Amino acid sequence: MSQDAWLTAEVAGPKKASLITKPEIADAMIRRAKRPIFIVGSIAAEIDLEEKKLIDYIILMARRCSIQVVATANTNSEFLKRNFTPDAVMPAVDIGNRLTDPTWQGVDGKGPHDLAIFVGLPYQMAWTILSGLKNFAPNLKTISLDNVYQPNARWSFSNISVKNWIMNLEAILGNREA
Template structure:
Protein backbone atom coordinates (compact mmCIF):
# COMPACT_ATOMS: atom_id res chain seq x y z
CA UNK A 1 0.00 0.00 0.00
CA UNK A 2 2.70 2.52 0.89
CA UNK A 3 5.15 3.73 -1.69
CA UNK A 4 8.06 5.09 0.34
CA UNK A 5 9.15 7.94 -1.94
CA UNK A 6 6.61 9.53 -4.24
CA UNK A 7 7.32 12.91 -5.78
CA UNK A 8 4.38 15.30 -6.03
CA UNK A 9 3.28 15.83 -9.62
CA UNK A 10 4.22 19.50 -9.24
CA UNK A 11 7.63 19.72 -7.66
CA UNK A 12 6.83 22.82 -5.59
CA UNK A 13 4.02 20.97 -3.82
CA UNK A 14 5.99 19.83 -0.77
CA UNK A 15 3.71 20.22 2.25
CA UNK A 16 5.99 19.18 5.09
CA UNK A 17 6.67 15.92 6.91
CA UNK A 18 3.11 14.53 6.79
CA UNK A 19 2.23 13.39 3.27
CA UNK A 20 -0.34 11.13 1.67
CA UNK A 21 -0.03 7.39 1.77
CA UNK A 22 -0.17 5.99 -1.74
CA UNK A 23 -2.65 3.27 -2.50
CA UNK A 24 -3.93 1.00 -5.21
CA UNK A 25 -7.51 0.59 -6.35
CA UNK A 26 -8.27 -2.48 -4.25
CA UNK A 27 -7.16 -0.76 -1.05
CA UNK A 28 -9.05 2.41 -1.99
CA UNK A 29 -12.17 0.32 -2.55
CA UNK A 30 -11.88 -1.31 0.86
CA UNK A 31 -11.31 2.07 2.55
CA UNK A 32 -14.39 3.51 0.84
CA UNK A 33 -16.40 0.43 1.78
CA UNK A 34 -15.30 0.73 5.42
CA UNK A 35 -16.17 4.43 5.70
CA UNK A 36 -19.27 5.13 7.75
CA UNK A 37 -20.19 8.43 6.10
CA UNK A 38 -18.21 9.12 2.92
CA UNK A 39 -18.75 12.12 0.64
CA UNK A 40 -17.68 12.54 -3.00
CA UNK A 41 -16.77 15.98 -4.36
CA UNK A 42 -16.72 16.13 -8.17
CA UNK A 43 -15.13 18.93 -10.20
CA UNK A 44 -15.33 20.17 -13.79
CA UNK A 45 -12.41 18.02 -14.99
CA UNK A 46 -14.78 15.06 -14.64
CA UNK A 47 -16.65 16.37 -17.68
CA UNK A 48 -13.52 16.47 -19.85
CA UNK A 49 -11.83 13.18 -19.03
CA UNK A 50 -12.96 10.16 -21.06
CA UNK A 51 -12.08 6.88 -19.39
CA UNK A 52 -13.13 4.93 -22.48
CA UNK A 53 -15.39 5.39 -25.52
CA UNK A 54 -18.58 5.24 -23.46
CA UNK A 55 -17.66 6.65 -20.07
CA UNK A 56 -16.41 9.92 -18.65
CA UNK A 57 -15.00 10.50 -15.19
CA UNK A 58 -18.39 12.00 -14.29
CA UNK A 59 -20.09 8.70 -15.21
CA UNK A 60 -17.54 6.95 -13.01
CA UNK A 61 -18.37 9.28 -10.10
CA UNK A 62 -22.06 8.42 -10.44
CA UNK A 63 -21.31 4.69 -10.38
CA UNK A 64 -18.98 5.16 -7.38
CA UNK A 65 -21.70 7.04 -5.53
CA UNK A 66 -24.37 4.44 -6.24
CA UNK A 67 -22.17 1.53 -5.16
CA UNK A 68 -20.74 3.19 -2.05
CA UNK A 69 -23.87 5.03 -0.93
CA UNK A 70 -21.82 8.23 -0.73
CA UNK A 71 -23.63 11.44 -1.62
CA UNK A 72 -22.11 13.65 -4.32
CA UNK A 73 -21.45 17.38 -4.23
CA UNK A 74 -21.43 18.77 -7.77
CA UNK A 75 -18.99 21.65 -8.12
CA UNK A 76 -18.23 24.09 -10.92
CA UNK A 77 -20.47 23.40 -13.92
CA UNK A 78 -21.11 19.69 -13.32
CA UNK A 79 -24.69 19.92 -12.00
CA UNK A 80 -26.28 20.05 -15.46
CA UNK A 81 -24.32 16.99 -16.64
CA UNK A 82 -25.35 15.02 -13.54
CA UNK A 83 -29.02 15.90 -14.09
CA UNK A 84 -28.83 15.04 -17.81
CA UNK A 85 -27.71 11.56 -16.74
CA UNK A 86 -30.69 11.20 -14.41
CA UNK A 87 -28.59 11.55 -11.24
CA UNK A 88 -29.40 14.18 -8.61
CA UNK A 89 -26.40 15.18 -6.49
CA UNK A 90 -26.95 15.86 -2.79
CA UNK A 91 -25.82 19.46 -3.35
CA UNK A 92 -24.27 21.84 -5.83
CA UNK A 93 -21.77 24.34 -4.49
CA UNK A 94 -18.29 25.65 -5.06
CA UNK A 95 -15.37 23.41 -4.16
CA UNK A 96 -13.97 26.06 -1.81
CA UNK A 97 -17.35 26.47 -0.11
CA UNK A 98 -17.86 22.74 0.51
CA UNK A 99 -14.28 22.36 1.75
CA UNK A 100 -14.79 25.26 4.16
CA UNK A 101 -17.98 23.67 5.51
CA UNK A 102 -16.22 20.32 5.97
CA UNK A 103 -13.83 21.96 8.42
CA UNK A 104 -16.78 22.18 10.85
CA UNK A 105 -16.67 19.00 12.91
CA UNK A 106 -20.47 18.79 13.22
CA UNK A 107 -21.48 19.61 9.65
CA UNK A 108 -22.61 17.15 7.00
CA UNK A 109 -24.33 17.43 3.66
CA UNK A 110 -27.53 15.88 5.08
CA UNK A 111 -27.31 17.26 8.62
CA UNK A 112 -26.95 13.85 10.25
CA UNK A 113 -23.42 14.00 11.62
CA UNK A 114 -19.96 14.60 10.26
CA UNK A 115 -18.46 12.80 7.29
CA UNK A 116 -15.48 10.55 7.98
CA UNK A 117 -14.06 10.29 4.45
CA UNK A 118 -14.06 12.91 1.70
CA UNK A 119 -13.21 11.78 -1.82
CA UNK A 120 -12.07 14.37 -4.36
CA UNK A 121 -12.24 13.61 -8.06
CA UNK A 122 -12.05 15.74 -11.19
CA UNK A 123 -10.76 18.97 -9.66
CA UNK A 124 -7.75 20.72 -11.18
CA UNK A 125 -4.48 19.75 -9.52
CA UNK A 126 -3.59 23.17 -8.12
CA UNK A 127 -7.02 23.83 -6.63
CA UNK A 128 -7.38 20.31 -5.24
CA UNK A 129 -3.98 20.65 -3.60
CA UNK A 130 -5.13 23.73 -1.69
CA UNK A 131 -8.48 22.19 -0.75
CA UNK A 132 -6.75 19.11 0.63
CA UNK A 133 -4.22 21.27 2.47
CA UNK A 134 -7.04 23.14 4.20
CA UNK A 135 -8.62 19.90 5.44
CA UNK A 136 -5.27 18.36 6.34
CA UNK A 137 -4.44 21.29 8.61
CA UNK A 138 -7.84 22.41 9.89
CA UNK A 139 -10.13 19.35 9.84
CA UNK A 140 -8.28 16.71 11.78
CA UNK A 141 -11.50 14.71 12.19
CA UNK A 142 -11.58 13.95 8.43
CA UNK A 143 -9.71 11.55 6.20
CA UNK A 144 -9.33 12.56 2.57
CA UNK A 145 -8.74 10.59 -0.61
CA UNK A 146 -7.80 11.86 -4.05
CA UNK A 147 -8.83 9.62 -6.93
CA UNK A 148 -7.08 11.69 -9.57
CA UNK A 149 -4.15 10.26 -11.49
CA UNK A 150 -1.48 12.43 -9.93
CA UNK A 151 -0.12 12.16 -6.40
CA UNK A 152 -1.62 14.66 -3.95
CA UNK A 153 0.63 14.88 -0.89
CA UNK A 154 -1.96 16.84 1.13
CA UNK A 155 -4.53 14.02 1.03
CA UNK A 156 -4.66 11.24 3.59
CA UNK A 157 -4.53 8.76 0.70
CA UNK A 158 -3.71 9.31 -2.96
CA UNK A 159 -2.84 7.32 -6.02
CA UNK A 160 0.83 7.72 -6.95
CA UNK A 161 1.59 9.43 -10.28
CA UNK A 162 0.08 6.97 -12.77
CA UNK A 163 -0.09 6.53 -16.52
CA UNK A 164 -3.60 7.02 -17.86
CA UNK A 165 -4.16 3.28 -18.40
CA UNK A 166 -2.93 2.31 -14.91
CA UNK A 167 -5.13 5.03 -13.42
CA UNK A 168 -8.23 3.70 -15.21
CA UNK A 169 -7.33 0.16 -14.07
CA UNK A 170 -7.17 1.38 -10.45
CA UNK A 171 -10.50 3.21 -10.76
CA UNK A 172 -12.08 0.04 -12.16
CA UNK A 173 -10.59 -1.97 -9.30
CA UNK A 174 -12.39 0.29 -6.80
CA UNK A 175 -15.70 -0.46 -8.52
CA UNK A 176 -14.94 -4.18 -8.54
CA UNK A 177 -14.23 -4.15 -4.78
CA UNK A 178 -17.43 -2.21 -4.07
CA UNK A 179 -19.37 -4.79 -6.08
CA UNK A 180 -17.86 -7.50 -3.88
CA UNK A 181 -15.23 -8.71 -6.34
CA UNK A 182 -11.45 -8.96 -5.93
CA UNK A 183 -10.37 -7.90 -2.47
CA UNK A 184 -13.96 -6.95 -1.64
CA UNK A 185 -14.25 -9.35 1.29
Protein backbone atom coordinates in the same frame (compact mmCIF):
# COMPACT_ATOMS: atom_id res chain seq x y z
CA MET B 1 5.81 4.65 -7.44
CA SER B 2 6.84 7.94 -6.01
CA GLN B 3 5.39 10.61 -3.82
CA ASP B 4 6.23 13.45 -6.18
CA ALA B 5 3.57 16.08 -6.64
CA TRP B 6 2.20 16.20 -10.17
CA LEU B 7 3.13 19.85 -10.44
CA THR B 8 6.81 19.53 -9.69
CA ALA B 9 7.12 22.64 -7.53
CA GLU B 10 4.13 21.81 -5.31
CA VAL B 11 6.21 19.93 -2.78
CA ALA B 12 4.41 18.92 0.38
CA GLY B 13 5.26 19.60 3.99
CA PRO B 14 6.41 17.00 6.49
CA LYS B 15 3.07 15.20 6.41
CA LYS B 16 2.11 13.83 3.04
CA ALA B 17 -0.28 11.38 1.49
CA SER B 18 0.22 7.66 1.66
CA LEU B 19 0.13 5.99 -1.71
CA ILE B 20 -2.79 3.96 -2.92
CA THR B 21 -0.65 1.21 -4.34
CA LYS B 22 -3.57 -1.07 -5.10
CA PRO B 23 -7.31 -0.49 -5.46
CA GLU B 24 -8.09 -2.54 -2.36
CA ILE B 25 -6.74 0.29 -0.22
CA ALA B 26 -9.22 2.83 -1.54
CA ASP B 27 -11.95 0.22 -1.50
CA ALA B 28 -11.27 -0.58 2.16
CA MET B 29 -11.27 3.11 3.08
CA ILE B 30 -14.67 3.56 1.47
CA ARG B 31 -16.04 0.39 3.07
CA ARG B 32 -14.95 1.47 6.52
CA ALA B 33 -16.38 4.96 6.18
CA LYS B 34 -19.77 5.54 7.72
CA ARG B 35 -20.47 8.89 6.07
CA PRO B 36 -18.34 9.21 2.92
CA ILE B 37 -18.74 12.09 0.52
CA PHE B 38 -17.49 12.75 -3.00
CA ILE B 39 -16.34 16.24 -3.96
CA VAL B 40 -16.42 16.25 -7.73
CA GLY B 41 -14.89 19.07 -9.76
CA SER B 42 -15.54 20.33 -13.25
CA ILE B 43 -12.68 18.45 -14.90
CA ALA B 44 -14.38 15.13 -14.14
CA ALA B 45 -16.60 15.65 -17.14
CA GLU B 46 -13.69 16.46 -19.45
CA ILE B 47 -11.38 13.55 -18.80
CA ASP B 48 -11.69 10.67 -21.23
CA LEU B 49 -11.13 7.22 -19.78
CA GLU B 50 -11.42 5.25 -23.01
CA GLU B 51 -15.13 4.93 -23.77
CA LYS B 52 -16.23 6.61 -20.54
CA LYS B 53 -15.62 9.94 -18.88
CA LEU B 54 -14.28 10.15 -15.36
CA ILE B 55 -17.64 11.43 -14.17
CA ASP B 56 -19.28 8.21 -15.35
CA TYR B 57 -17.07 6.23 -12.99
CA ILE B 58 -17.94 8.60 -10.16
CA ILE B 59 -21.65 8.08 -10.74
CA LEU B 60 -21.24 4.30 -10.76
CA MET B 61 -19.15 4.41 -7.64
CA ALA B 62 -21.50 6.78 -5.84
CA ARG B 63 -24.44 4.55 -6.61
CA ARG B 64 -22.79 1.26 -5.82
CA CYS B 65 -21.01 2.44 -2.70
CA SER B 66 -23.80 4.74 -1.46
CA ILE B 67 -21.58 7.80 -1.38
CA GLN B 68 -23.13 11.25 -1.24
CA VAL B 69 -21.96 13.65 -3.90
CA VAL B 70 -21.18 17.36 -3.84
CA ALA B 71 -20.84 18.82 -7.33
CA THR B 72 -18.66 21.91 -7.51
CA ALA B 73 -18.91 24.60 -10.18
CA ASN B 74 -20.80 23.50 -13.30
CA THR B 75 -20.23 19.78 -12.72
CA ASN B 76 -23.85 19.65 -11.64
CA SER B 77 -24.98 20.09 -15.25
CA GLU B 78 -22.91 17.13 -16.33
CA PHE B 79 -24.37 14.96 -13.60
CA LEU B 80 -27.90 15.95 -14.52
CA LYS B 81 -27.25 15.14 -18.17
CA ARG B 82 -26.47 11.64 -16.97
CA ASN B 83 -29.66 11.42 -14.90
CA PHE B 84 -27.79 11.65 -11.65
CA THR B 85 -28.71 14.28 -9.09
CA PRO B 86 -25.92 15.28 -6.72
CA ASP B 87 -26.75 15.72 -3.05
CA ALA B 88 -25.44 19.28 -3.05
CA VAL B 89 -24.05 21.92 -5.37
CA MET B 90 -21.55 24.32 -3.86
CA PRO B 91 -18.16 25.90 -4.45
CA ALA B 92 -15.19 23.68 -3.66
CA VAL B 93 -13.88 26.03 -0.97
CA ASP B 94 -17.32 26.21 0.62
CA ILE B 95 -17.57 22.45 1.07
CA GLY B 96 -13.93 22.41 2.16
CA ASN B 97 -14.68 25.00 4.81
CA ARG B 98 -17.70 23.11 6.09
CA LEU B 99 -15.70 19.91 6.34
CA THR B 100 -13.37 21.60 8.82
CA ASP B 101 -16.34 22.28 11.11
CA PRO B 102 -16.79 19.28 13.44
CA THR B 103 -20.32 20.42 14.25
CA TRP B 104 -21.48 20.48 10.63
CA GLN B 105 -24.04 17.75 10.08
CA GLY B 106 -23.19 17.04 6.46
CA VAL B 107 -25.05 17.63 3.25
CA ASP B 108 -28.07 15.68 4.45
CA GLY B 109 -28.02 16.99 8.02
CA LYS B 110 -27.53 13.51 9.46
CA GLY B 111 -24.07 13.86 10.90
CA PRO B 112 -20.48 14.79 10.10
CA HIS B 113 -18.78 13.11 7.17
CA ASP B 114 -15.83 10.92 8.04
CA LEU B 115 -14.34 10.47 4.56
CA ALA B 116 -14.02 13.01 1.74
CA ILE B 117 -13.09 11.74 -1.71
CA PHE B 118 -11.77 14.42 -4.04
CA VAL B 119 -11.76 14.03 -7.79
CA GLY B 120 -11.82 16.21 -10.88
CA LEU B 121 -10.82 19.57 -9.38
CA PRO B 122 -8.06 21.75 -10.86
CA TYR B 123 -4.86 20.32 -9.39
CA GLN B 124 -3.73 23.31 -7.38
CA MET B 125 -7.21 24.01 -6.08
CA ALA B 126 -7.49 20.45 -4.77
CA TRP B 127 -3.94 20.80 -3.39
CA THR B 128 -4.79 23.86 -1.32
CA ILE B 129 -8.20 22.66 -0.14
CA LEU B 130 -6.74 19.32 0.90
CA SER B 131 -4.06 21.26 2.74
CA GLY B 132 -6.80 23.07 4.63
CA LEU B 133 -8.39 19.75 5.55
CA LYS B 134 -5.07 18.15 6.48
CA ASN B 135 -4.43 20.94 8.95
CA PHE B 136 -7.88 21.80 10.22
CA ALA B 137 -10.04 18.68 9.93
CA PRO B 138 -8.14 16.14 12.02
CA ASN B 139 -11.07 13.73 12.23
CA LEU B 140 -11.70 13.62 8.52
CA LYS B 141 -9.98 11.15 6.22
CA THR B 142 -9.36 12.31 2.67
CA ILE B 143 -8.64 10.45 -0.53
CA SER B 144 -7.74 11.81 -3.93
CA LEU B 145 -8.93 9.59 -6.76
CA ASP B 146 -7.27 11.62 -9.52
CA ASN B 147 -4.43 9.95 -11.36
CA VAL B 148 -1.93 12.44 -10.00
CA TYR B 149 -0.31 12.53 -6.60
CA GLN B 150 -2.00 14.91 -4.17
CA PRO B 151 0.40 15.20 -1.25
CA ASN B 152 -2.07 16.85 1.10
CA ALA B 153 -4.66 14.07 0.95
CA ARG B 154 -4.49 11.28 3.52
CA TRP B 155 -4.33 8.78 0.62
CA SER B 156 -3.62 9.38 -3.05
CA PHE B 157 -2.65 7.56 -6.21
CA SER B 158 0.84 8.22 -7.45
CA ASN B 159 1.20 9.86 -10.87
CA ILE B 160 -0.24 6.94 -12.81
CA SER B 161 -1.14 6.35 -16.43
CA VAL B 162 -4.70 6.55 -17.67
CA LYS B 163 -4.65 2.82 -18.28
CA ASN B 164 -3.59 2.11 -14.71
CA TRP B 165 -6.15 4.59 -13.46
CA ILE B 166 -8.98 2.86 -15.30
CA MET B 167 -7.81 -0.46 -13.94
CA ASN B 168 -7.93 0.86 -10.40
CA LEU B 169 -11.36 2.46 -10.78
CA GLU B 170 -12.73 -0.70 -12.40
CA ALA B 171 -11.29 -2.78 -9.59
CA ILE B 172 -12.97 -0.63 -6.93
CA LEU B 173 -16.24 -0.90 -8.82
CA GLY B 174 -15.75 -4.60 -9.41
CA ASN B 175 -15.81 -5.25 -5.70
CA ARG B 176 -19.33 -3.93 -5.52
CA GLU B 177 -22.51 -5.35 -6.84
CA ALA B 178 -23.89 -3.62 -9.91
